[in-house]
Amino acid sequence: MGRRVAIVGAGMTKFVRRAKETGKELAFYAAKAALDSCGAKLKDIDAVVLGSAPDTFDGVHMKGEYLSCGAGAFGKPYLRCFVGGGTGVFAVAVGWYYIASGIFDTCLVVCEEKMSSYQPHPQGAFLTIFDHTTERPLGPNLLWIFALEMQRYMQTYGIKKEEIALVAVKNKKNALDHPAAQLAAEITVEDVLNSEVLCYPVQRLDVSPVSDGACAIVMTNEYLARRFTDKPVWVSGVGWCLDTAYWTNRDLAYPRYVEEAARMAYKMAGIRDPRREIDVAEPYDPFDYKELHHLEGLMLCGRGEAPQLLVDGKTQRDGELPVCPSGGLLGVGNPIAAAGLMKVIEIFWQLRGEAGKRQIAKKAKRGVAQAWGDLMQVGTVVVLEI
Amino acid sequence: MKNFFATPLSEEDFKKRNFCFETWIGNCFYAWDCGVAIGKYLEGLKNGKIIGVKCPKCERIMVPPRIFCEWCFVLIEDFVELKDTGRINTFSISYISWDVKKLEKPQIPAVIEIDGASPGYGILHLISEVDPKEVKIGMRVKAVWKEEKEREGKITDIKYFKPY
Numbered sequence: 001m002g003r004r005v006a007i008v009g010a011g012m013t014k015f016v017r018r019a020k021e022t023g024k025e026l027a028f029y030a031a032k033a034a035l036d037s038c039g040a041k042l043k044d045i046d047a048v049v050l051g052s053a054p055d056t057f058d059g060v061h062m063k064g065e066y067l068s069c070g071a072g073a074f075g076k077p078y079l080r081c082f083v084g085g086g087t088g089v090f091a092v093a094v095g096w097y098y099i100a101s102g103i104f105d106t107c108l109v110v111c112e113e114k115m116s117s118y119q120p121h122p123q124g125a126f127l128t129i130f131d132h133t134t135e136r137p138l139g140p141n142l143l144w145i146f147a148l149e150m151q152r153y154m155q156t157y158g159i160k161k162e163e164i165a166l167v168a169v170k171n172k173k174n175a176l177d178h179p180a181a182q183l184a185a186e187i188t189v190e191d192v193l194n195s196e197v198l199c200y201p202v203q204r205l206d207v208s209p210v211s212d213g214a215c216a217i218v219m220t221n222e223y224l225a226r227r228f229t230d231k232p233v234w235v236s237g238v239g240w241c242l243d244t245a246y247w248t249n250r251d252l253a254y255p256r257y258v259e260e261a262a263r264m265a266y267k268m269a270g271i272r273d274p275r276r277e278i279d280v281a282e283p284y285d286p287f288d289y290k291e292l293h294h295l296e297g298l299m300l301c302g303r304g305e306a307p308q309l310l311v312d313g314k315t316q317r318d319g320e321l322p323v324c325p326s327g328g329l330l331g332v333g334n335p336i337a338a339a340g341l342m343k344v345i346e347i348f349w350q351l352r353g354e355a356g357k358r359q360i361a362k363k364a365k366r367g368v369a370q371a372w373g374d375l376m377q378v379g380t381v382v383v384l385e386i
Numbered sequence: 387m388k389n390f391f392a393t394p395l396s397e398e399d400f401k402k403r404n405f406c407f408e409t410w411i412g413n414c415f416y417a418w419d420c421g422v423a424i425g426k427y428l429e430g431l432k433n434g435k436i437i438g439v440k441c442p443k444c445e446r447i448m449v450p451p452r453i454f455c456e457w458c459f460v461l462i463e464d465f466v467e468l469k470d471t472g473r474i475n476t477f478s479i480s481y482i483s484w485d486v487k488k489l490e491k492p493q494i495p496a497v498i499e500i501d502g503a504s505p506g507y508g509i510l511h512l513i514s515e516v517d518p519k520e521v522k523i524g525m526r527v528k529a530v531w532k533e534e535k536e537r538e539g540k541i542t543d544i545k546y547f548k549p550y
Contacts, residue, residue, distance in 0.1 A: 011387065016394035020405060032387035059410060119409075121485045132418045134427070134450050135510050137542050139484070144495045144510075147478030152497075155476070155523045179390040198486075200479035200518075213392065244456055248497045248508045249448065252476060 002100030006225035006232035007092075007384070009038030009218035010345040015182040015333030018116040019212035023058060024070030027112040030214035030338075031072045034108065038218050038228040045218070046104035048073040050080045051091030051111035051337040056125040057118050071110040071216075084129075085286065085373025086240070087111065088215070088340015089380035092369075093238035095219045096382075105224055112214040113335035122210045129375055143207075145376055147199035149252045150289045154201065156253035157304030159292075161201060165192035166310050167288035168205050168330050174317065175327025177357035180342075182333035183209050192288075208286045211333035215341035217348070231352045236366075237271070237383035239264030245375050258297025258372060258379035265368070265381040266299075274299050278383075279364035280350050281321060282343035284372045285328040294370055295323065297379065318361035325350060325358050340371035344382055351386040420539075423451040426465050428539040434531050438503050440464040449503045468502035470529040471550070475499045475508045479518045494518055498527060498547055511541075515548035525549055 011033025013019075013026050021029070027050075035041065050071050055063045064080025071078075083090045088111045095109040115122040126142035153159065166189060175184035187205065195204035218228065225232035241260035243250060262274070271277045283294035292306035300321060301309055309315050315323035326332055326346035329339050347367035349355045366385040372378060399405060420428055423439065427450055430437035438449035443458040453462055477496035481489055494513040499506060513521055515530070527547035537543040 011389055014390045014392040014394070016392050018395045018397075018400060020393035020395050026392065029387060029391050033389045033391075036387050037389075059412060123486055124484050127484055130510075131450075132416075133420060133424050134541050137540055138495070138510065138512060139493070140495065140510070141480065141482065141484040143482070144478055144480060147480070148476045148495065148497055151478060151523070152476035196481075198480075198482050200481075202478070246448070246450065246452070246456075248450075248475075248510050249506065251506065252497070 003102055004222035005096050005099040005219060005235045006222065007217050007219055007235060007348050008225055008228035008232050009034045009040060010216070010348050011037055012180055012215040012342060012345060013213050014180045015211045015213035015335055017182065017210060019114065023067055023112050023114040026114065026212065026214035027067050027070035027110050030112070030216040031108060031110050034216035034218050040218055040228055042072050044106055045072065045076065045108045046106045047077040047098055049091050049094045049098065049107060049109045050078065051082065051087040051341065052080060053082065053084065053087060053113055053336040054125060056128065057113070057115045057122060059117060067112055071112070072108050083374055083378045083380065085284065085336055086340065086371045086378040086380040087337035087373065088342070089344060089369055089371035089382050090240055091337065091341060092217070092235065092344050092382050093240055093380065096235050096238045099219055099221050106218065106220045108216060108218055109341070110214065110216040111337040111341040113338050114212045115210045115335060116212050143199040143202055145247065146287050147202045149376060150201050150287065152252040153289055153293055159304065159307050161193060162189055163307040163311060164289045164292065165189045167285065167291045168192050170310070170316065171285060171324050171328040171330040174325055174358065175331025178327045178332050181327055181331055182211055184327060184331050202287065206288045208329035208334035211335040213333060213335035213338045215338045215345055217341065217345060231386065233348045233351050233384050233386055235382060236385050237265035237269030239268070239381045241379050242374065243377040245377060247375050247377065254303055255293055255297035255372070255379060257377060258294055258370065259299060261379035261381040262298045265383050269383040271383065275301070278366055278368050279362060280325065280347060280360055280367040281323050282326060282346050282367070282369040283323065284340065284343070284370055285324055285330050286334055288330060290372070291324060291328065294372065298368060298370055317358065322360040325355065325360050343369040343371065344384070347384045351384060423453045427451050431541065431543040432537045432539040434534065434537070436468045436470050436500055438466050438468045438500070440466050447503045448507050449500050449509055468500050472498040472500040472508070472527055474513070474521065474523055474525045474527060476523060477513060477521050492518055494521055511544060512546040513548070514546040
């Protein structure tokens with residue numbers, strides 16, 4: 001399948017509710033940190049991939065072009081990609097095919113989001129994802145679709161809120177060890193269950209925050225990887241898949257599109273039994289139930305079985321299958337496109353043994369990162385190994 | 387460049403203008419054409435009917451209607467009248483507005499599987515005339531229509547669905 005593709009460097013900003021820095025500046029900090037982490041200069045980079053979510057947040061049309069200079073794209077082949085919340089992992093897949101195809105030898109992937117500009121609350125920017133004629137006149141808010149999906153998931157498998165709340169407890173605690181984290185905290189299941197009900201069954205502490213931030217990685221091929229680092233991390237599989245936009249016609253209890261994306265990535269990586277062959281996972285967790293939903297879609301457990309893994313402590317950092325050792329979106333923060341790339345970077349650091357206090361107990365050789373987005377319909381998956 | 391850099395600003399910094407910023411209020415105004423399939427749907431709503439489509443190949447009966455089957459990728463011309471009753475597939479009780487302000491009266495959005503459509507084929511709408519605590523998945527509901535002369539070919543021609 002083309003040339004082997006490696007990630008050789010990674011960088012990220014702190015994730016914050018409101019950054020003084022502009023989107024361009026955040027993109028620069030992350031891109032420069034990624035280059036510096038592997039001793040690369042901008043002249044070593046053949047092409048730049050940018051991931052960023054809707055222009056609506058920024059009030060800047062053609063945001064890709066606006067961000068380009070900060071992302072290191074001056075005078076280079078440059079492309080902005082966007083699949084909603086799935087963007088951060090999808091951008092890595094785009095970088096992968098740039099390198100695997102042989103078109104480019106090196107590539108800088110930058111994901112940036114500055115949500116705080118939108119007033120009075122960034123949630124308003126999401127209103128336009130609903131169908132303008134059949135849904136928007138009903139006055140929806142973004143939480144509706146999550147609440148509807150969460151309710152269907154809980155009812156189908158008989159899952160309790162107490163079980164789901166454990167995800168928020170775990171991830172916010174894991175984030176205490178992440179230097180970029182925005183919402184790290186030691187909380188209890190009771191705190192989650194007693195937090196404000198926003199859209200039943202979704203409560204305040206079930207939800208990831210609004211964030212500003214940026215992440216970047218340097219990708220190259222098997223011939224050049226060791227010029228940049230002694231420990232390249234290989235991208236052995238990528239996959240993505242889109243479900244129907246007629247979301248009220250879908251089975252909301254199971255993310256089939258994540259399964260399809262995972263099957264594509266696993267096949268490429270030669271993985272037959274993901275439960276045995278994957279050591280660490282960073283599924284997308286903008287809401288606590290989504291971590292469980294996505295673990296099932298990634299086929300790391302059976303349908304409706306993810307809560308039991310959590311209850312048994314298997315997804316803790318010292319468990320059989322550490323899940324979101326970074327602290328995830330719930331703990332580190334959710335600057336949309338940057339959040340997905342943060343997950344890929346966490347797997348990169350875990351496999352290299354560079355995760356510091358977050359380092360998982362087991363020796364990890366292979367990990368998976370996944371993101372999800374658009375109108376709850378896109379799954380993006382990347383498999384990394386060392 | 388070191389990792390994990392950014393300068394956090396608080397809500398108070400923002401309110402008290404402890405740093406400089408520029409603002410702009412966009413004024414966007416759109417008029418969306420109804421299209422062929424949704425045009426029929428809206429015409430149906432105006433007449434107090436829910437219209438779906440039937441794929442000539444896989445024979446799925448779908449709502450909201452569309453002129454193509456996304457599975458078989460064939461043209462659909464068969465518009466069918468469905469019932470104005472259905473079953474709650476999933477629901478939520480929303481206590482906040484889009485800008486995260488508290489609502490005085492909670493809203494109950496739901497996906498409602500419409501009778502006459504294939505199983506699992508629903509639309510987004512609201513549930514009312516019921517104590518939120520009583521709403522259950524699987525509950526039977528019926529459309530509550532606006533008065534005929536008030537209907538204008540919009541999804542809101544159905545005021546909401548209520549249990550029956």
